[in-house]
Amino acid sequence: MSITSTAPTPPLHAVSLRQDAGVIGLVGLAHMISHFSQLLLAPLFPWLKEEFSVSYAELGFLMTIFFVVSCAVQALSGFVVDRFGPRPILFAGLSLLGLAALGYAVSTSYWMMAAFAVLAGIGNGVFHPVDYTLINRKVSAPRLGHAYSVHGITGSLGWALAPALVVTLTFAYSWRVALAAAGVLAFAVLAVLVLHRDKLTIKIVPPVQGAPAADSSLGFLKIPAVWMCFAFFFCYAIVLSVVQAFAPEAARQLHKVPLGLVAMCLTIYMVCSAGGMVLGGFLASDPARCERVVGAGFGLAAVVALLLALGSFPAWMVPVLFGVMGFASGIAGPSRDLLVKRSTPDNASGRVYGVVYAGLDIGQAISPLIFGVMMDHGQFRGVLLGLALMQGVLIASAFNVRRVRRTALAPAPGTVAG
Known part of the structure; x- marks a missing residue:
């Protein structure tokens, strides 16, 4: 059976644009x-390196x-979100x-920074289970593609x-003022x-007694497409980490x-990525082509990374190429999220997104250890070649999700859709 039948079904009654927009806007914020x-922290590495007399690998x-802490919290918080609802978890994370x-702003040693990185990881770990539970449960079906687009933007x-x-703010004052x-x-x-907490309330649906594995607390782990999505996000995280740091x-x-x-390279990349997601939101309206959209977007991004690694460009051209790479990656964003939604059983949004997006945190935890060492050894071309390689792996991962999707388990009879 196709995974489409197992995705959480948004409310069937008419939902106003204003109501959907309110939820989408708050979740996006x-x-x-x-x-x-x-x-x-990553943009402040040059200042922190001097302040604490540490290497790039130590900063990485x-x-x-x-991201290790965020990963652990993310996988667990999905269960908490499904049990208690997303709103209190969201407030705690923020x-x-x-x-x-x-805490970063007042840190006087490297290890104080590390302690507050743990605290930040705990806070960050709740967002994807919270966000996608709210979107999938409160936004009407015709606007889901745009909701994913806004979320990515x-x-x-x-x-x-x-x-x-x-x-x-660091140039104008200091890195401590910037972090404060x-x-x-x-x-x-x-x-x-x-102030707008009423828009973030959902009704908690109790589990169905005697439901088969797909609707039990851990049964979703038997769905192969969930683990393919996990692998995809692991690779995607390495790409993000390299670009950012x-x-x-x-x-x-x-x-x-x-x-x-x-x-400016990073800021331009992210702004252009947001622009690409606007177009990607329209492309995601047709679920049948989401793998092709992901493949085309990351294929173009990989070509740009190869050009940066192997070509020779004037300085002003480098931020432009980062913008092209960001736009191409952004186009793939909403279709990427749709791949996960199509792998999600009823009433398990928090759990599935918690596990799948744990791959994002694991990849971002591992990547700085590898690429930070490469930077310390002056292997700058190798860093960009590694970026292109991982973007290529993403293309294969997206099509593998499609290949295994049909093996998902059917939802339990009588399950109440979110």
């Missing part, structure tokens, strides 16, 4: 802060700590991210905002969500890019 918080280990940013904007804000401002922003967004600096070394343009 929270998602922006999650991604914003993931990228607070801070990211590893963050609070921890705000506290962690303020706000994430990319969060990534774009982080280097733009913290680098600017990031904490204030997280709490400001939390206040907005608390190392590719701009590698390109600077290879193409003699001025330091002021390096932070």
Whole structure:
């Protein structure tokens, strides 16, 4: 049976555009802060390296700590979300991210930074189970593609905002002021969500007695497509980690890019990625082509990475190429999320997204250890070639999800759709 029949079914009654837009906007705002918080430290590596007298590999280990903790929390938080609902979990996550940013700002040693990276990882781990549960349960079916698009756009904007804000404030004041401002922003967004908390409430559906494995607490783990999605996000995370932490600096070394343009590379990548997701939201309206959209997007991104590794370009051209790579990757975003939705049994959104997106955290935890060492040894071309290789692997992973999708288990009879 096709996995389409096992996806969580949004409410069948008419839902107004205003109601859908309210949910999508609030979830997107929270998602922006999650991604914003993931990228607070990487743009500050040159300053932190000098402040704490550490290597790039040691700074990369801070990211590893963050994502290892986030991975563990993400896999567990999916069960908590399905049991207690997403709203209180979302508020707790935002609070921890705000506290962690303020903690970074007052840190006086590398190990203090590491401790607050643990706190930030706990806060970050709740977002994907929370966000996709809210979207799949509260947004009407005709607007799901656009909901995924907005969700991805706000994430990319969060990534774009982080280097733009913290680098600017660091140049103007100090890295401590920059990180304190990031904490204030997280709490400001939390206040907005608390004011509109009624839009984030869902009805908890109790489990069905005697339901088969696909609807039990752990039965979804028997669905092969769930694990293919996990593998896809693991590879996707390595791509993200390289782009965020190392590719701009590698390109600077290879193409003699001025330091002021390096932070622009990442910001331009993320802004263009958000633009690509707008187009990707329309392309995702046809589920039958989502694998082809993912393949085309990451195929173009891999070509750009190869050009950066092997070509020779003037400094001004490097941010442009990062923009093209970001736009191509962004087009694939909504179709990527649709692949996961089609692998999700009824009433298991939190659990499935928690496990699948744990692959994202594991990849981002491992990647800095590998590519940070490559950077320390001056293998800048190898970093960009590795980026292109992983983008190529993503194409094969997307089509493998399609290949195994039909082996999913059918939902339990009488299961109440979310």
